Amino acid sequence: MPREKKLATIGQIAASVGVATSTLRFYEREGLLSPAGRSPAGYRLYELGAVEQLQFIRSAQSVGFSLENIKALLSLDERTSCKQVQIMIQSRLNDITQRIVELKSVQRTLTHTLNRCRKSKKGCPVLKDFLKP
Amino acid sequence: MPREKKLATIGQIAASVGVATSTLRFYEREGLLSPAGRSPAGYRLYELGAVEQLQFIRSAQSVGFSLENIKALLSLDERTSCKQVQIMIQSRLNDITQRIVELKSVQRTLTHTLNRCRKSKKGCPVLKDFLKP
DNA sequence: GCCAACCTTAAAGTATAATTGAAGGCTAAT
DNA sequence: ATTAGCCTTCAATTATACTTTAAGGTTGGC
Structure with a gap:
């Protein structure tokens, strides 16, 4: 069986990319980035690759792709x-x-x-x- | 005494510039374009120059001035x-x-x-x- | 075993800019 | 008399990308 990967909570992922946790929940709702799973208590648990994916999202945003575009790219x-x-x-x-x-x-x-x-x-021509x- | 100028209703002005009457009322609220006066019944009556002023507003918008900018220009x-x-x-x-x-x-x-x-x-490099x- | 810091949900709110629409009621033209 | 056009005010829309709120439950360090 495959050994467990390291997982991070939403706060850890958010902090390492510099976005708010609320943004990650929003991205999840929008289908841009989902956690790998949940803890027994229901906490989102992300693979570390989520950081990369977030950076991808931010990069793509910075060149003018909308979240909708990015969702399409990611899919x-x-x-x-x-x-x-x-x-x-x-x-x-x-x-x-x-x-x-x-x-x-x-x-x-x-x-x-x-x-x-x-x-x-005499007088501003622009205004006329x-x-x- | 100065003779009366020709005046037009809001619908006439709007039609000749291709905007909605509601837009003209909005512009009035915003201080961009006011009617010369009102009819006895309260209808807005515009001087024909209002058409030019509207065209000015649209021109300025088309080069990226905001309505706020334009208001400043007009004032x-x-x-x-x-x-x-x-x-x-x-x-x-x-x-x-x-x-x-x-x-x-x-x-x-x-x-x-x-x-x-x-x-x-082999494979799309963009996605990685x-x-x- | 306590408390601060974390997490959960769903829904509503924020920001910006420029309109646009609805409701309810006069007015003008044919 | 009908109907198209006008009036008012207030609210909703459009788009995008979040952020906040409310009312809780969970975790980890001391």
């Missing part, structure tokens, strides 16, 4: 779905690229407006004629 | 506060520039990850080792 079968991962990353990349395009356009517009504003001798181009 | 005295407008635009530009930097960084990271993903022969660089 993939590692061997068969690299393609699916690529699709999700590509989709996120598309969003980001589009957003950058939009922001640059706004940047151009505002820069233009600011220059007009600076050159103006905002962002028309 | 400025046109003759004296071009400087203040410049400050607000510059501040928005700074936000945008920063956001673009962040997004590009994420873009690089994801592109890198995607390439690793594509090259991988996400975004570490």
